[in-house]
Amino acid sequence: MAENNGEIKLFGVLGSPFVRRVQIALKLKGVEYTYVEEDLKNKSDLLLKYNPVHKKVPVLVHNGKPLAESLVILEYIDETWGNHPLLPQQPYERALARFWSRFIDDKCLPAISKAAWNVEKEEREKGIEESSEAIQFLENELKHKFFGGENIGFVDIVAGFLAFWLPVIEEASGFTLLSSEKFPKLHKWSEEFINHPVVKENLPPRERLLGFFKARHASITASK
Amino acid sequence: MAENNGEIKLFGVLGSPFVRRVQIALKLKGVEYTYVEEDLKNKSDLLLKYNPVHKKVPVLVHNGKPLAESLVILEYIDETWGNHPLLPQQPYERALARFWSRFIDDKCLPAISKAAWNVEKEEREKGIEESSEAIQFLENELKHKFFGGENIGFVDIVAGFLAFWLPVIEEASGFTLLSSEKFPKLHKWSEEFINHPVVKENLPPRERLLGFFKARHASITASK
Structure with a gap:
């Protein structure tokens, strides 16, 4: 980019799908930035200063x-950067994109979280059902x-969780939500998404994520 | 408005703060619309058709x-209607307005709901504490x-719940969150907001709301 974008810093953690959204968006726009890795067990003073509400x-x-x-970011x-528009141009299509993005965060992710990480087996099964309904x-x-x-x-950027993180969680937890039989279009989309050159170079290392989720799954199933 | 806005319908219920947001926004913009009152105990086919996700x-x-x-609306x-802009013009200020609006929906309203409607007294007290922190x-x-x-x-339109609905809930439930001593600026803002001519004519009847909340409070406290 020829234009001067000023100083841009991104505070994140390696495995976060929410941080990756921002990294993919910045990369698609061609915006250079400095990445600062946070330790969520020992949050920096800067993070607490910059995000006192949610930390x-x-x-x-x-x-x-x-x-x-x-x-919001x-x-x-x-x-701020007009090239490679992320939202559609027309108000109605923009509104739908916001609606589905919010739907992913408010409905899909909590249901998937319940399916994977609830300590109660019954609740996990309910979570699988709710996830499946939402993904439909x-x-x-x-x-x-x-x-x-x-x-x-x-919406693609927001849904990225389903394309990359969910299959890793499925492998770690031993269930399948996003099967190609049940959700053929989403399955194909997932392939397209994770193989997009900008996305591909902005995903966390799969093996590390898998190790993390396997350990989490073991601790969940051990507790009941 | 001289311009032809096409056909605009709003499906709502009388007491909903979320519906009132839309009514206030349309009124501020000078947009005429047809209001359709829904019965949430017996939702219309049209509502289910138009909002199959959340109903x-x-x-x-x-x-x-x-x-x-x-x-989203x-x-x-x-x-869609550019006069009387609701969001600020600059990207950073727009982002902050979105951030605080989402904060009201994701943090303030659930905390207030817990303070008012949780069946466990202890949880209600926690809710009061959380509400107070969020409102600060x-x-x-x-x-x-x-x-x-x-x-x-x-943000004012989104925060309208605090100005009108919260004081009615406080009266029905016998607690005070938004005291003028603790939150003098918000208290003054509440007065300004509910007395704004457009807001004033787009609020539900206070007495009916109070009756509704009193009955709800009685059923909560009777159950424990």
Whole structure:
């Protein structure tokens, strides 16, 4: 990029799907930034200063001004750097993209979390059912190569969790949610998404993530 | 408004703070619409068709195209009708408005709900503490007459719950969260907000709401 973007810092942790959203968006826009790895067990004073409300990553700091919450940051990035638009151009399509992004965060992720990490087996089974119902809505919504059409857009970036993290969780936990029989369109989308060159170079190391999730699964199943 | 806005329908229920957000936004923009009262105990086929995901109000239908989720609808209204902007103009300020709106929905409202409607007394007391912490962030954030500056903006509309519904819940439940001693700026803002002419004519009847909340409080305290 020829333009001067000012100083851009991103505070994150290696395995976070929320941080990766921001990294993929910045990369798609061609925006250079400095990445700062946080230790969530020993949060830095800077993180606590920049995100006193949630004390979480990602935090994007642009010319000293901090922003938290990945969906808020994605919209900021899209409004600040106009190339490779993430949201569609028309208000109605923009609204739908916001709706489905929020749906992923408010419905899909909590259901998947319940399916994978609830200590009660019965609750985990309920979680699988709820996840499947929620994912079905996304399957129906997928009408092109990507949610964003022919190019990766806002909803694709937000849904990235399903393409990369979910299969690792499935492997660690011994269940299958995103089968190619049940969700053929999402399955194909997942392949397209994780093999997109910008996405591919901005994913965490699979083996490390798998080790982390396997340990987590073992601790869950050991407790009941 | 001279311009032809097409057909605009809003599906809602009388007492909902989320529906009122949309009504206030449309009124501020000077957009005429048809209001359709729903019965949530017997949801209409149209509501289920328009919002199959959440099956909730508000739903805005603009020229046959439905949208759900009040924050999504507010952004749509702001992008579709440019007069009386609800979000600020600059990306960073827009991002902050989105951040605080989401904070109200994700942190303040669940905490207040816990304070008022949890069947366990201990949980209610925790809810009061959590609400107070969350509201303190908003108190610190309020730097002008409104969150939006000199005029009502996006965050004000979203925060409307605190100005009108919360005091009614406080009266019904016998606790005080939003005292003028503890939160002087928010207290003053509440007065300004509910007395704004557009807001004033778009609030539900206080006595009916009080009756509803009193009955709910009685059923909560009777169960323990």
